[in-house]
Amino acid sequence: METAGGGGESKSDSSCSSSRLLTLHNALIVTMDPQSRVFRDGAIVIEHNTIIAIGHSPQILAQFSSLPSSQLLDLQGQFLLPGFINTHVHTSQQLARGIADDVPLLTWLHNCIWPYESNMTPHDSYISTLLCGIELIHSGVTCFAEAGGQHVSEMARAVELLGLRACLTESIMDCGEGLPMAWADRTTQHCIQTQKELYKKHHNTADGRIRIWLGIRQIMNATDLLLTQTRDTAKELQTGIHMHVAEIPYENQYVANNRGVDHGTVAYLEKIKFLEDNLLAAHTVWVNPGEISSLSKASVKVSHCPAAAMRMLGFAPIREMLDAGVCVSLGTDGAPSNNRMSIVDEMYLASLINKGREVFYKGTTDPTALPAEIILRMVTSNGAKSILWDKEIGSLEVGKKADMIVINPSSWSMVPLHDCISSLVYCMRSENIQSVMCNGEWIMKDRKILKVDESAVISMAKHASVELMKRAGITVPSRMTIL
Numbered sequence: 001m002e003t004a005g006g007g008g009e010s011k012s013d014s015s016c017s018s019s020r021l022l023t024l025h026n027a028l029i030v031t032m033d034p035q036s037r038v039f040r041d042g043a044i045v046i047e048h049n050t051i052i053a054i055g056h057s058p059q060i061l062a063q064f065s066s067l068p069s070s071q072l073l074d075l076q077g078q079f080l081l082p083g084f085i086n087t088h089v090h091t092s093q094q095l096a097r098g099i100a101d102d103v104p105l106l107t108w109l110h111n112c113i114w115p116y117e118s119n120m121t122p123h124d125s126y127i128s129t130l131l132c133g134i135e136l137i138h139s140g141v142t143c144f145a146e147a148g149g150q151h152v153s154e155m156a157r158a159v160e161l162l163g164l165r166a167c168l169t170e171s172i173m174d175c176g177e178g179l180p181m182a183w184a185d186r187t188t189q190h191c192i193q194t195q196k197e198l199y200k201k202h203h204n205t206a207d208g209r210i211r212i213w214l215g216i217r218q219i220m221n222a223t224d225l226l227l228t229q230t231r232d233t234a235k236e237l238q239t240g241i242h243m244h245v246a247e248i249p250y251e252n253q254y255v256a257n258n259r260g261v262d263h264g265t266v267a268y269l270e271k272i273k274f275l276e277d278n279l280l281a282a283h284t285v286w287v288n289p290g291e292i293s294s295l296s297k298a299s300v301k302v303s304h305c306p307a308a309a310m311r312m313l314g315f316a317p318i319r320e321m322l323d324a325g326v327c328v329s330l331g332t333d334g335a336p337s338n339n340r341m342s343i344v345d346e347m348y349l350a351s352l353i354n355k356g357r358e359v360f361y362k363g364t365t366d367p368t369a370l371p372a373e374i375i376l377r378m379v380t381s382n383g384a385k386s387i388l389w390d391k392e393i394g395s396l397e398v399g400k401k402a403d404m405i406v407i408n409p410s411s412w413s414m415v416p417l418h419d420c421i422s423s424l425v426y427c428m429r430s431e432n433i434q435s436v437m438c439n440g441e442w443i444m445k446d447r448k449i450l451k452v453d454e455s456a457v458i459s460m461a462k463h464a465s466v467e468l469m470k471r472a473g474i475t476v477p478s479r480m481t482i483l
């Protein structure tokens with residue numbers, strides 16, 4: 001990253017700003033802008049929800065601090081970064097943390113996750129999203145992409161209350177193995193119709209913080225008709241599609257046996273012209289070089305979830321995808337497949353796992369694989385590009401939304417600090433995230449969640465989870481003799 005010697009900028013001269021201004025100063029600002037600028041003793045000015053100036057503190061303070069409407073906040077040398085973007089989250093699954101650990105994917109889905117999800121009430125979805133959102137905010141997330149969940153209207157209510165930004169997606173399946181009876185009546189037409197209704201009701205709501213995307217849960221549960229209609233509807237609505245892609249070898253065998261292509265899901269999606277720049281493909285582990293090139297040509301985005309991949313899926317060829325020009329971002333996945341919903345942990349894991357993969361696949365070490373600056377891009381600018389929101393978020397630049405996080409580097413985990421970029425990836429813990437702002441509003445300040453009562457949500461979540469497990473008839477076998 002470049003440490004900026006000068007070259008701050010502002011949108012307007014200070015005299016035209018009459019509404020609320022907030023100036024954060026005395027910060028180390030890692031902008032994640034295209035020039036990778038880092039301002040030592042930096043300052044940023046926000047008007048309502050938008051960044052109007054960024055640069056070095058002395059210049060910015062001289063220009064803005066005397067305005068009567070200006071409020072000043074001294075960050076005392078803390079770091080200021082764009083809010084992290086988590087591009088694959090199952091908010092509905094937060095109440096299912098720990099119900100199916102150390103279990104293969106399809107058993108996990110068919111015997112545990114879908115019975116759990118199909119028994120959720122709208123209230124469960126609301127509580128689950130609140131709990132999930134709290135954990136996301138604690139790790140510096142200001143925006144996430146829902147991977148496909150239940151009762152999206154309740155999810156939207158929770159996101160609006162928490163103050164987060166999100167692309168919300170319903171879990172969509174119209175056929176296939178393992179579907180619970182409760183979902184048996186979900187025809188293709190029903191799937192498309194309900195998503196259009198959700199779009200109409202929630203797209204661009206909550207001051208523009210909520211967008212509605214279309215979903216395909218996975219290829220084994222999607223007819224050809226659902227896929228093509230989803231592609232066409234996404235075009236019509238000008239929105240994105242979120243889909244689990246090429247997760248396990250069985251998926252590729254299934255596609256080869258049933259959909260008439262030699263290799264896997266990506267080859268099939270290419271054949272039906274489903275690969276487009278609005279597709280966010282999650283996991284994308286079992287892809288060959290030809291498929292990687294197809295993803296790149298079509299500008300498909302990939303969400304890499306390191307912990308979930310290690311638990312159930314395998315090593316994704318992330319380095320090869322990046323080398324081929326694929327935009328890769330990071331996700332936590334859901335609580336029952338991770339089980340930590342910390343994007344900070346995923347940053348650390350992404351770098352280590354992909355360095356380790358070099359040894360496994362190429363027989364030699366390569367510590368240069370996925371360096372810290374690439375990892376930081378994955379949770380900021382690449383995240384924003386992946387969810388088609390990069391004009392407004394993903395970096396700290398004049399004209400962008402004020403989605404940002406304050407990081408306290410003066411803790412046992414980050415001291416001493418010689419290289420701020422590597423420290424953010426290899427040393428930082430969620431506990432270092434001090435304050436979080438989304439769309440110009442603080443949603444966590446000095447580690448306190450501001451928009452909801454965290455302990456009340458935790459008690460409601462404990463209760464709702466027990467009741468839901470009973471309703472779904474799921475019992476978690478004990479691994480040891482519990483006396």
Ligand SMILES: O=c1[nH]c(=O)c2nc[nH]c2[nH]1
Nearest residue numbers: 090217218244308333337
């Ligand atoms: O990790 C995963 N979590 C899910 O909920 C899911 N659904 C399909 N494939 C999936 N993979």
